[in-house]
Amino acid sequence: MPSQQHKRYSECQIQRISAQEPNRKVESEAGVSEYWDEKNEQFECAGVAVVRHIIYPNGLFVPGYTNSPRLTFIEKGRGIRGEMIPGCPETYQSSQEAREGRQRFLDQHQKVHRIRQGDLLALPAGVAHWCYNDGEEPLVAVVLLDTSNDANQLDRNHRRFNLAGNPKQDRFETRPRGTEEKLERNVLGGFDTRILAEVFGVSIETARKIQSVDDRRGNIVRVERGLSVVRPPLTREEEERERMRGSQPNGLEETICTSRLRENIEDASRADVYNPQAGRLRSVNSYVLPILDFLKLSAERGTLYNNALMAPHWNLNAHSVIYGLKGQARIQIVNEKGEAVFDSVLRQGQIVIAHQNFAVLKKAVGDQGFEWVAFKTNANAMINTLAGKTSAIRSLPLDVIANMYQTTQEEARRLKYNREEETILLAPTSRSSRPQTAFA
Amino acid sequence: MPSQQHKRYSECQIQRISAQEPNRKVESEAGVSEYWDEKNEQFECAGVAVVRHIIYPNGLFVPGYTNSPRLTFIEKGRGIRGEMIPGCPETYQSSQEAREGRQRFLDQHQKVHRIRQGDLLALPAGVAHWCYNDGEEPLVAVVLLDTSNDANQLDRNHRRFNLAGNPKQDRFETRPRGTEEKLERNVLGGFDTRILAEVFGVSIETARKIQSVDDRRGNIVRVERGLSVVRPPLTREEEERERMRGSQPNGLEETICTSRLRENIEDASRADVYNPQAGRLRSVNSYVLPILDFLKLSAERGTLYNNALMAPHWNLNAHSVIYGLKGQARIQIVNEKGEAVFDSVLRQGQIVIAHQNFAVLKKAVGDQGFEWVAFKTNANAMINTLAGKTSAIRSLPLDVIANMYQTTQEEARRLKYNREEETILLAPTSRSSRPQTAFA
Amino acid sequence: MPSQQHKRYSECQIQRISAQEPNRKVESEAGVSEYWDEKNEQFECAGVAVVRHIIYPNGLFVPGYTNSPRLTFIEKGRGIRGEMIPGCPETYQSSQEAREGRQRFLDQHQKVHRIRQGDLLALPAGVAHWCYNDGEEPLVAVVLLDTSNDANQLDRNHRRFNLAGNPKQDRFETRPRGTEEKLERNVLGGFDTRILAEVFGVSIETARKIQSVDDRRGNIVRVERGLSVVRPPLTREEEERERMRGSQPNGLEETICTSRLRENIEDASRADVYNPQAGRLRSVNSYVLPILDFLKLSAERGTLYNNALMAPHWNLNAHSVIYGLKGQARIQIVNEKGEAVFDSVLRQGQIVIAHQNFAVLKKAVGDQGFEWVAFKTNANAMINTLAGKTSAIRSLPLDVIANMYQTTQEEARRLKYNREEETILLAPTSRSSRPQTAFA
DSSP: OOOOOOGGGTOOOOSOOOOBOOOEEEEETTEEEEEOOTTSHHHHHHTOEEEEEEEOTTEEEEEEEESSOEEEEEEEOEEEEEEEOTTOOGGGSOHHHHHTTOOSSOOOOSOEEEEETTEEEEEOTTOEEEEEOOSSSOEEEEEEEOTTSTTOOSOSSOOEEESSSOOOOOSSSOOOTTOOOOOOOOGGGGSOHHHHHHHHTOOHHHHHHHHTTTOOSOSEEEOTTOOOOOOOOOSHHHHHHHHHHHTSOOSGGGGTTTOOOEEEOOOGGGOSEEETTTEEEEEEOTTTSTHHHHHTOEEEEEEEOTTOEEEEEEESSOOEEEEEEEEEEEEEEEOTTSOEEEEEEEETTOEEEEOTTOEEEEEEEEEEEEEEEEEESSTTOOEEESSSTTOTGGGSOHHHHHHHTTOOHHHHHHHHHTTTTOOSEEOOOHHHHSGGGSOO | OOOOOOGGGTOOOOSOOOOBOOOEEEEETTEEEEEOOTTSHHHHHHTOEEEEEEEOTTEEEEEEEESSOEEEEEEEOEEEEEEEOTTOOGGGSOHHHHHTTOOSSOOOOSOEEEEETTEEEEEOTTOEEEEEOOSSSOEEEEEEEOTTSTTOOSOSSOOEEESSSOOOOOSSSOOOTTOOOOOOOOGGGGSOHHHHHHHHTOOHHHHHHHHTTTOOSOSEEEOTTOOOOOOOOOSHHHHHHHHHHHTSOOSGGGGTTTOOOEEEOOOGGGOSEEETTTEEEEEEOTTTSTHHHHHTOEEEEEEEOTTOEEEEEEESSOOEEEEEEEEEEEEEEEOTTSOEEEEEEEETTOEEEEOTTOEEEEEEEEEEEEEEEEEESSTTOOEEESSSTTOTGGGSOHHHHHHHHTOOHHHHHHHHHTTTTOOSEEOOOHHHHSGGGSOO | OOOOOOGGGTOOOOSOOOOBOOOEEEEETTEEEEEOOTTSHHHHHHTOEEEEEEEOTTEEEEEEEESSOEEEEEEEOEEEEEEEOTTOOGGGSOHHHHHTTOOSSOOOOSOEEEEETTEEEEEOTTOEEEEEOOSSSOEEEEEEEOTTSTTOOSOSSOOEEESSSOOOOOSSSOOOTTOOOOOOOOGGGGSOHHHHHHHHTOOHHHHHHHHTTTOOSOSEEEOTTOOOOOOOOOSHHHHHHHHHHHTSOOSGGGGTTTOOOEEEOOOGGGOSEEETTTEEEEEEOTTTSTHHHHHTOEEEEEEEOTTOEEEEEEESSOOEEEEEEEEEEEEEEEOTTSOEEEEEEEETTOEEEEOTTOEEEEEEEEEEEEEEEEEESSTTOOEEESSSTTOTGGGSOHHHHHHHTTOOHHHHHHHHHTTTTOOSEEOOOTGGGSGGGSOO
């Protein structure tokens, strides 16, 4: 059997890639998990895995952790989420209960926070978390797992360690002939039951329950009468206040315990790039969300209006995993030989990866425009554009342009300055609005 | 021939591992070096190598360096040690001699320091060092070599470069038929003798000596009448003073020259975790020993009393290479499928590796308790426990526990709070003290 | 087809290496690019690639970028160079033009700087740049590409992405039978021409020009009447002033935009090591050129006079890629088994790699002395020497030396102190000046 390699470096001889949808689906009692094929060459070259979880209302995603740092984007819905961070101080108790002066033996737990559509959530490798859908529609979360990140010291396979439940056997995967369906167990299931009883100070019967031997609910379980848990406030001001509090330094443990792990990236008023004729763009890097410096990941949230373009550009220092949120776009991706390895439409729910240094161009097609989130494998991913006001071509002396492209001075001037008024997001020109420009 | 890979990432499809003892032994004139099998799947997945050196009294471990950063734990004995750090300023001369005002041409050398049982010693890749046993019992040193550390830019094979001596051919290894025993040479042995004579300004005869062509003493040589070297003071106060001095910044070269490379981790009074009914635990990370930040390694020294337990936990961001120092423990290690990949007793002198994210549980068995040192592949290795006062389960709301494990509220409360008074080290309960709990 | 691996770690079982010259040559209209064989074991183990560009007078190296960080050493000639750094502020406009108060629509572009013989130029992965020879002799640039650097997230193959031109098919490479010569294209060549016209706001005809479909000039093109571009001043004082300006902090973008990317390392008066009888040595690490901290690379420029030696030493934390600039030297490189893997003469224009931890010795032979530049795969590459005033052997107590080499105390004293007056660069002794010491 060939050994597993450090995948980010394994193979990037990409000739032709296509838009990817999940190829594996695992159903749980109260939700579905959909996996993209890690062995697909786009994902192999990028060294990442992606999974989309759909948590139904009243569904609880049971606690677990993975061997990779990850970014989660909440595509739809709302809920509450808790991270289980070791060694964090008492300040993470639920303060509301304490304030109300109730009886002595209250339940106390680590910080719980609201999540909602548009949230980007960051989580280091090995940190367990749980999530609950307390809304009325399914909660859809798209998760990037950076399996080739230095923080993963195991091999490049994505692994999830469950603290409860029994991940159900994948019903869409073919099993080798003659193998029985074998339920995987949560990690407690592998310990001696008597020792577990001793460790927790409970009966053998209770210890058996936490091993979940006969539990067939999967990773996402139904909470019958709704989860009773201290919920953080919903209002924006309180959110802001909590956020401020979160950024106060608090000794050594500030590195993780008081880190903000969340940033909402939907808010149009906070766009980094905005062109009223073309769309908007927002980047979340480690300057915005410092924990990303530790994860070596960042993200971008983009919107293109009908027929608008994102100027051709390349990612200097990161792969860009592009996930379609709404509408569709014609995307072209070009390799170092000048070959278009991708020239197709990306639709909602599909992924295409623009690898480091490959040139990319997006044009919204159809009548809904195009919205996307892109996960990037660098805490401060940078792009350089080939056209527009801030482009690489603007940085060149005119005579360099004229000589490199064998144009007249006047053509060089047009190449450099015709789009001067525009940002990286370009409004459609009259010519481009004609149907023939769209992908046939 | 298959090429060598970046081993930490090569293969972690671990099904079943067992406690490991060295499988290769190399005898020298005044000591023995014992090597664990680097190709064993535990070591391959972790990307580390381990060797144990036993230096007899009056044995000198000749200078050399390795291609990996390393942590050494002094299991037994005492001695003196010197690191050969390039470019360090004159302050590293033997100050005692200078103080006594002896004649002009005194011997001067870099800092030499005492080592003794319980010391953890850190050394960057490529830094040469030597060591001498000036005690009356064998000096036993267990060395972790992080061959998959970024600081090793060669392939993942452990390599030792000797500045003297002639490493003896391994007498326990099988040699391919028809091959002659071929002595390896120290690195000086590979240079032209005449140029060496010129370089050192000595005779050809002396140059031949430093090439050690006919030297068959191995890496550890006997010093007949004891080594004459300026010894640092033995008293604790002086040690403390030296340590303080060492931490004063001193310009650019402070990064390495004035770094403390040593921390004694035996001292019970400095435990980080202490439970008088269960045992104690001490961690040495980069906050304690800043050079570890550079090495990306840390260590833990643990003691469990009879039948006491270390709560089930996982390493978030590191592998944990567990070496038994005294007594024995039943250890269980569980993978992401809930399978116990290890469920056995670890004895003195044996190693088992708990890989990143795998769940681990230790219970001292037998009547000596259990003592260990664990080397960790992260400067600030973190664990999260599944039971006890600071555990992951304590961080969860009660209703999450009840739903994830399908228990009553009362059972959830017991799971969460029954062990509230305890730390990660748990005293045996009456039930657990019965023999049947121990490993049969 | 075997998959590509993370090459730095792929294979370092080096038995015997030889001095390397380029094995592949690509001619352009106004220059030549010469490539060393990336698959040669020296380069595979080090995980680097090297290329030498010769740009004829009036030759323009068209803009492009690579997937690896790189160091360029200007071996000969002079020219001007521009980096295309995304998002840099307006301060990078050509200020001379602005000062002269010319008409409104002036050409404006990013910083352009002079380069000249002896310059070391640093460039992060993915940053595009161009270069123009405005001198009267060929401009010769030796480029180290650190393909196994973490900043390259693709596989280990060196890739150049051209923004113009059409890299000509290698005329010295054998093509598989039956394959047609296929011109590679610049990255713009892979996009839809109509969309490009829209993006740049130009005609289809102009868009075709920037795709350079029929351009056969290669990467280095001739500028017929000389390039018209605002040239930075030539005088030393102005250079110094510009350099000072460059080091002023300027908010967030200072990390790249205001970084100095250049250091001239020819200037004899700024040597770090100087021995009037032996030669001089200058290191450029991240203390000198802070951008190197980001690139994880550094360099050394050395000069040895006739018959002088560079003391035997090893690189603690880096590979050393040695390129001969002038004259010749006998170089010996020794592995961990004490075998000389290299014992030969290195001449001008040749490369040999001294891998991390391997012991190295250089002796100028012939009557021109020896000059070299060494690229190192660490921002702060360190060496330790085995002889001379600052050597490892000086750091050892006398009695350790006597015992490790089985010498008398007197011999140990000679080994340690005979070369006390010398630095790492050693003058020839009378014996060594005799012809027989040179390589036969």
